Amino acid sequence: MKLLPPLLAAALAVSCGLAGAVTLRVANQGDAQSMDPHSLNETLQLTFTGNVYEPLVGRDRKLALQPVLATEWKQTSPTVWRFELRKGVTFHDGTPFSADDVVFSLKRAAGEGSDMQSYTSPFKEVRKVGPLTVEIETLAPFPILPDVLTNVFMMSRKWCEENKAVIPVDRRKGIENTASFKANGTGPFRLKERQPSTRTVLIRNGSYWGKVDGNVDEVIFTPIGSAPTRVAALLSGEIDLIEPVPLQDIERIKASPNLKVSQGPELRTIFLGMDQKRDELLFSSVKGRNPFKDKRVRQAFYQAIDIETIKTRVMRGASLPSALMVGPGIRGFTPEQNRRLPYDVEAAKKLMAEAGYAGGFEVSLNCPNDRYVNDADICQAVAANLARIGVKVNLQTETKVTYFPKILRRDTSFYLLGWTPSTYDAHNALTSLMATPTDKGQGQFNLGSYSNPKVDELTLKIQSETDQAKRNAMIKEAFELHANDIGHIPLHQQSLASAMKKNVDIVQLPDNFMPYKWVTVK
Amino acid sequence: MTGALGRFLDGDLWYSFRRSRTAMAAALVAFACVFGALFAEFVAPHNPMDLATLELADARLPPAWAAEGSRKYVLGTDDQGRDILSALMYGSRISLFVGVASVLVSLVVGVSLGLLAGFVGGRTDAFIMRLCDVMLSFPPILIALLIYGIGRALFPNAHETLAFAVLITAISLTGWVQYARTVRGSTLVERHKEYVQAARLIGVPTLRIMRRHVLPNVTGPVMVLATIQVASAILIEATLSFLGVGVPPTSPSLGTLIRVGNDLLFSGEWWITVFPGVMLVMIALSVNLLGDWLRDALNPKLR
Numbered sequence: 001m002k003l004l005p006p007l008l009a010a011a012l013a014v015s016c017g018l019a020g021a022v023t024l025r026v027a028n029q030g031d032a033q034s035m036d037p038h039s040l041n042e043t044l045q046l047t048f049t050g051n052v053y054e055p056l057v058g059r060d061r062k063l064a065l066q067p068v069l070a071t072e073w074k075q076t077s078p079t080v081w082r083f084e085l086r087k088g089v090t091f092h093d094g095t096p097f098s099a100d101d102v103v104f105s106l107k108r109a110a111g112e113g114s115d116m117q118s119y120t121s122p123f124k125e126v127r128k129v130g131p132l133t134v135e136i137e138t139l140a141p142f143p144i145l146p147d148v149l150t151n152v153f154m155m156s157r158k159w160c161e162e163n164k165a166v167i168p169v170d171r172r173k174g175i176e177n178t179a180s181f182k183a184n185g186t187g188p189f190r191l192k193e194r195q196p197s198t199r200t201v202l203i204r205n206g207s208y209w210g211k212v213d214g215n216v217d218e219v220i221f222t223p224i225g226s227a228p229t230r231v232a233a234l235l236s237g238e239i240d241l242i243e244p245v246p247l248q249d250i251e252r253i254k255a256s257p258n259l260k261v262s263q264g265p266e267l268r269t270i271f272l273g274m275d276q277k278r279d280e281l282l283f284s285s286v287k288g289r290n291p292f293k294d295k296r297v298r299q300a301f302y303q304a305i306d307i308e309t310i311k312t313r314v315m316r317g318a319s320l321p322s323a324l325m326v327g328p329g330i331r332g333f334t335p336e337q338n339r340r341l342p343y344d345v346e347a348a349k350k351l352m353a354e355a356g357y358a359g360g361f362e363v364s365l366n367c368p369n370d371r372y373v374n375d376a377d378i379c380q381a382v383a384a385n386l387a388r389i390g391v392k393v394n395l396q397t398e399t400k401v402t403y404f405p406k407i408l409r410r411d412t413s414f415y416l417l418g419w420t421p422s423t424y425d426a427h428n429a430l431t432s433l434m435a436t437p438t439d440k441g442q443g444q445f446n447l448g449s450y451s452n453p454k455v456d457e458l459t460l461k462i463q464s465e466t467d468q469a470k471r472n473a474m475i476k477e478a479f480e481l482h483a484n485d486i487g488h489i490p491l492h493q494q495s496l497a498s499a500m501k502k503n504v505d506i507v508q509l510p511d512n513f514m515p516y517k518w519v520t521v522k
Numbered sequence: 523m524t525g526a527l528g529r530f531l532d533g534d535l536w537y538s539f540r541r542s543r544t545a546m547a548a549a550l551v552a553f554a555c556v557f558g559a560l561f562a563e564f565v566a567p568h569n570p571m572d573l574a575t576l577e578l579a580d581a582r583l584p585p586a587w588a589a590e591g592s593r594k595y596v597l598g599t600d601d602q603g604r605d606i607l608s609a610l611m612y613g614s615r616i617s618l619f620v621g622v623a624s625v626l627v628s629l630v631v632g633v634s635l636g637l638l639a640g641f642v643g644g645r646t647d648a649f650i651m652r653l654c655d656v657m658l659s660f661p662p663i664l665i666a667l668l669i670y671g672i673g674r675a676l677f678p679n680a681h682e683t684l685a686f687a688v689l690i691t692a693i694s695l696t697g698w699v700q701y702a703r704t705v706r707g708s709t710l711v712e713r714h715k716e717y718v719q720a721a722r723l724i725g726v727p728t729l730r731i732m733r734r735h736v737l738p739n740v741t742g743p744v745m746v747l748a749t750i751q752v753a754s755a756i757l758i759e760a761t762l763s764f765l766g767v768g769v770p771p772t773s774p775s776l777g778t779l780i781r782v783g784n785d786l787l788f789s790g791e792w793w794i795t796v797f798p799g800v801m802l803v804m805i806a807l808s809v810n811l812l813g814d815w816l817r818d819a820l821n822p823k824l825r
Binding site: 227228231232235246248249251252306309310312313314369376377379380381383384385386387388393394395396397398399402 | 572573574576578579581582601602603667765767770771772784785786787788789790791
């Protein structure tokens with residue numbers, strides 16, 4: 001017993017010594033699925049691994065391109081981009097960073113099991129030109145290549161080979177390797193501890209090549225799925241920073257003297273899609289034909305939705321109703337074009353009658369209930385709106401784990417989806433959401449198979465057009481065509497909210513990324 | 523008919539009921555809940571299932587006595603503008619239906635299998651009990667997802683009716699194990715008693731012994747279990763609805779209302795979860811108390 005007090009004193013001394021270090025305790029709705037930066041193309045995954053690994057080209061606080069591991073880049077011919085790499089960068093294990101690592105990483109990202117193939121698909125060849133110079137040759141002129149590279153992180157070739165992690169982790173097939181649990185990047189933080197879906201700890205990389213604006217030495221990341229529990233953890237002081245904050249709790253948190261809320265618009269657009277391909281809808285009372293093939297029906301649905309009330313009641317004001325499939329902040333967005341058709345139940349009823357559905361019909365609406373802000377509530381409100389024009393919506397809401405595989409199989413007639421163009425460029429929305437689906441990856445998320453050959457043609461041209469003015473004009477035209485066709489029903493851009501202690505300062509980015517190097521704890 | 527009623531009113535059961543205040547109070551509450559649920563169309567001020575009548579602009583209004591409350595909605599409205607009072611009545615209908623139906627199904631299956639296992643013994647017993655062990659190792663949610671998948675493949679277009687069938691099958695498929703185990707235990711005790719031996723000796727067929735002699739003597743614990751299971755079935759239903767295999771969110775059950783309201787607790791909109799919660803407690807408690815009373819009343823040893 002006598003030994004205990006000295007031991008306690010020693011323990012206290014040790015913990016006091018550590019107390020000088022700044023620790024940030026973060027709770028998020030979900031967990032990064034793996035520490036492998038090429039395993040999943042998803043925001044949380046990218047932003048978290050982005051603290052440990054770095055891309056060639058990054059983004060600053062205004063989302064403008066910024067040199068990271070490449071110091072400069074230029075097009076040496078229409079299809080070739082040359083990147084000069086940063087000198088004196090080392091990985092966390094001390095290995096110097098070189099052109100070999102870039103060639104290896106881009107090959108890994110393009111290879112089997114990688115979820116980054118949508119970024120690397122235009123590549124023809126990646127070659128080493130000098131010890132710190134790399135060239136990327138593309139199949140066709142590709143003006144937005146640097147934008148595309150911002151989410152492709154660089155790994156160490158030596159480390160991957162030594163750890164048998166040359167092929168990316170593929171969670172969907174259950175393939176795991178060392179890269180899922182350990183990490184060796186060039187970033188401002190090292191991975192110290194990894195317990196999937198429980199706790200992940202990052203510590204500051206003392207030999208980081210760049211300047212770190214924030215002062216956080218250690219980040220303890222805990223996923224807390226239940227929204228009320230997450231908020232309770234913040235209120236009790238157990239956690240310093242939570243995201244996202246449920247909309248209904250924003251006022252409560254703001255009222256607390258020690259806490260604050262940071263809100264900002266997100267680049268994600270929430271919209272409804274309709275099956276316009278099948279001759280008969282899978283889930284509808286209409287037999288022998290597909291009512292969504294009739295533009296009047298699509299327009300009636302559009303005009304029957306009371307987006308302003310959804311904004312005030314369901315979203316508690318935290319949304320921006322949208323007429324376009326992309327929002328402000330995306331290259332190619334034009335404010336003048338962003339005018340929604342008016343909410344008009346009478347006009348909608350008339351359109352339904354003209355289309356021959358005066359009595360309405362029944363259709364199933366698929367909706368996630370834990371992916372976007374108040375997603376299931378939006379769908380319920382839409383169902384209530386459509387009931388007024390005689391459409392009986394059989395609403396089916398479910399968790400994202402079952403929802404996404406289902407709608408990606410196109411096993412739906414009418415669905416809700418949200419989309420952030422990961423290149424911050426309208427072309428991404430055009431090619432993923434609006435182009436006619438092909439086996440080459442176009443229209444991969446055009447789940448209702450909306451199709452207009454004119455839009456497809458413009459999409460292809462936009463991809464390789466280097467003249468910004470011409471390019472913007474074409475984007476505008478394509479959006480115009482899509483809006484006139486009512487290819488989808490855009491709803492709104494949601495707001496992002498995170499909440500934290502008053503002494504924590506973060507940079508709220510519209511792409512939902514949160515680099516810990518920009519976090520300051522006073 | 524009057525004869526039967528007369529007999530009942532003269533009988534022990536009615537006598538004991540009138541002497542137990544708890545039973546009378548519980549019966550009154552249960553009756554009120556069931557009445558409201560059955561006749562919701564006539565009693566409820568609004569129809570929350572009729573989407574065309576919902577006013578989203580009226581969403582999240584507090585109860586009528588609060589400052590911002592409206593007299594139109596006595597207990598306030600939920601996040602979609604549904605009148606809570608009406609939603610309670612319509613919602614408890616769904617919950618009660620799912621709860622009672624799944625308990626009935628699992629009761630019938632569980633009691634028969636338990637009786638069989640306990641009475642016949644040997645390999646039959648071993649087989650049934652191992653089956654129970656296997657069933658216990660699957661959570662109801664997993665079974666529901668499995669049944670839902672099968673149902674979906676068989677009837678691709680019947681979502682709403684299918685939802686109920688899936689729910690009831692899923693909850694009953696895991697629920698019957700409790701009954702089977704309880705009944706088997708009691709049966710093992712009963713079958714060695716003299717009255718069973720006597721019935722055997724005078725040549726009563728096995729099935730008849732099981733039905734007329736053993737069954738009445740093992741129903742006590744089953745009654746108690748059944749009343750508890752009604753409440754837990756209602757809660758499982760809420761979980762499954764959240765996963766998308768339960769009732770659609772446009773026709774909310776009590777469980778769905780509680781789950782939705784739970785997310786709004788910190789923001790001060792307490793009425794969305796508290797009223798359905800109170801309703802659930804009232805239903806569960808009154809059914810439990812009635813079950814308790816019934817067990818005592820039917821137990822010859824306590825008379």
